[in-house]
Amino acid sequence: MIIGVVIKQPWEVLDYDIDCRPAYNAVGDTDKVVDVGWNVTPDEPGGLEVEAFVMGEDFVKCWFYGGNDDVDYIVELYVTTQAGRLKEDEIDVRIREIE
Numbered sequence: 001m002i003i004g005v006v007i008k009q010p011w012e013v014l015d016y017d018i019d020c021r022p023a024y025n026a027v028g029d030t031d032k033v034v035d036v037g038w039n040v041t042p043d044e045p046g047g048l049e050v051e052a053f054v055m056g057e058d059f060v061k062c063w064f065y066g067g068n069d070d071v072d073y074i075v076e077l078y079v080t081t082q083a084g085r086l087k088e089d090e091i092d093v094r095i096r097e098i099e
Contacts, residue, residue, distance in 0.1 A: 001089055002089075002091070003091060004092065005092045005093075006094070007094045008067065010095055013054070013064070014063070015061055015062065015063050016062045017061055018059065018062070019058065019059055019088070020058050020059060020060060031081045031085060032058065033054050033057060033059070033080070033081055034056060036077060036080070037078040037080075038052050038062070039078075040074070041076070042071070042072055042073065046067075047067060047068055048093055049064075049065040050063065050075055062077070062091065064093055069095055069096065069097040070095065071094075072094045073093045073094075074090050074092060075087075075092075
């Protein structure tokens with residue numbers, strides 16, 4: 001499921017926060033996010049670079065670097081919780097040089 005759209009210029013470095021509580025933490029649930037992985041499509045020279053980190057117990061922060069002008073990238077995020085739950089979400093990152 002696409003959870004957001006980010007529009008950035010090629011030279012910008014932007015971050016995006018993801019609140020994982022709605023997906024995992026039901027009433028009385030104490031499950032916490034322990035790992036995050038990612039994949040970028042298309043994977044191309046000079047393309048979008050991503051770093052993602054678990055922030056605290058319930059959040060993931062993604063940093064977006066570079067990317068080729070006029071290309072739309074899909075960043076797939078794979079979140080794992082302490083109890084072994086797995087969740088996949090996507091962010092649509094659109095690179096647009098604004099003159």
